[in-house]
Amino acid sequence: MGNLLNRGNVGMIMSCILLSVFMVSCNGGHKEEKETALLEKEESGPFKFWTWITADASRTDDSYVEEFAKYADNGIDAVLINTYTDPELLARLTPLALGMGLEVHAWMFTMNRPGDKIAEQHPEWYAVSRDGKSCYDEPPYVGYYKWLCPTRKESREHILSLVEGLSKVDGVASVHLDYIRYSDIFLPIGLLPKYNLQQEVEQPTYDFCYCEVCTSTFEKMHHKNPNDFDNPAIDMEWKNFRLNRVKAVVDASYEIAHKNGKKLTAAVFPYPEMADHMVRQRWDKWNIDAVLPMIYNQFYNEEIDWIGYATGQGVTDLEKRNVELHTGIYVPDMQPEELLSAMKYAQKNGAKGVSFFDGPAITEAQWKMIKDFKESKAK
Incomplete structure (x- = not known):
């Protein structure tokens, strides 16, 4: 998201994590929980390593x-290969990756x-x-x-046709959904200065979707119209309606x-x-096989141990669900030793693996740390 970071388009850096901090990234709130982040949730079995990349058909x-x-x-x-939902390009690249012993996820x-x-015709x-x-x-x-x-x-059917x-x-192992949510209601605390914003309450400009189809469908179900609410943020039916619209697509x-x-x-x-x-996304209630939460501590002004905290929260919320969690790590500006700590925090708190955003951004020093950590787990 190029700070509204978009994982992978021309002129965009990355995806999906425009989050708010409301205020989970406030200093203090989970200090005691962070201090016990290295819980012994680690389980036996292989620990999986993933990376995201964006394809270029001209290569x-x-x-x-x-x-x-x-x-x-x-x-x-x-x-995980972004081909801009082009199945032909995906079909071209999949056997190349499989030939190197890699799983491929679309x-x-x-x-x-975007694009x-x-x-755009509708x-x-x-x-x-x-x-x-x-x-x-x-x-x-x-x-x-x-x-x-x-x-x-019509928009829902279009998305499902791409899936x-x-x-x-x-040869593809999974379809990997990104941006499977609404637009950000709040941004991460680390991004607010860049956009000269203060976001302490839900603001109309960032609160979606109030199109005629959404509001009329909701009104038929609940006999009230969101456009008439003085404070839509406190109406639980309206909130759940939108959570369930995303869940239905998933x-x-x-x-x-x-x-x-x-x-x-899904990311x-x-x-x-x-x-x-932050974004009307309740992924512990979805029908899905695995989630890759993007636990990018830098965007929330959090330290490395927050990766363990957030991983543990997700693992706990998925208890008794047959859904794997693989922790997403943002590697730019991360020192190799920090990357090692991030991988350890993820594994110790129950993740089945880690995914790095993104492949081309990983430095040689970081690669050595990843390879050494992988080999240490194989012994």
Whole structure:
């Protein structure tokens, strides 16, 4: 998200973590919990290493073979490839990665669809803020925030058709949903100065979706209209309505992926309670096979041990669910020793693996730390 970091588009750096801090990243609130972050939740079994990458169709096959070989040689087990939902490009790259011994996961931008030529022909598909601004022509925060409405039949079916196309590619292990949420209600505390913002309460500009389809559907169900609320933030039915709209897209994607012999995975916010509050995303209630929470401590002004805290929160919320959690780690600006600590905190707090954003950003010193840690676990 290029600080509204977008994982992987031209001019964008990364995805999905515009989170708020409301105030989980406040100093103090979880100090005691952080001090006990290294809980002995570590379980037996293999510890998996993933990385995200963005594809470029103009690159040669040989260049990809070289990149995939580097990942495999340094301990990576799985690669999440963003092909901008192009199944043909995914079909071209998948056998190259498989040939290097890597799993392949089809990473897709889900509710946020920048550059989607089909969606752009339908302005009515886009999410609308409480103050009446559509993401089609007035996106929040940054220009690539092109969020679709999860309730409208046509936009929902378009998204599911993209899941269908990716899930039919031979050799792919999962369809990996990113941006599977609403636009950020709050930004991470570390990003607020960049945008000269203060966000202590929900603001109309960042509160979605108030399109006619959403509000009328809700009114039929609950006999009240969100446009009439003095304080929409405290209406639990309205909040749950939107949580369930996202869940419905995930659950339908799960059915499609499994029908085609694939799993469903997702990049999500650090832990369910935080995701719920920040972006209407309650991922512990989804039908899904694995989640990769992006526990990017730098964006919340948190120390490395917060990775253990947030991992443990997610693992606890997934208890008795057949869903794996693999901790997402943001490697830029992270010292190799910090990366080692991050991996240890994730494993000690119950993660089944770690994923690094992103592959091309990993330094040689970091690769050595990853490889050494992987080899130490194999002994």
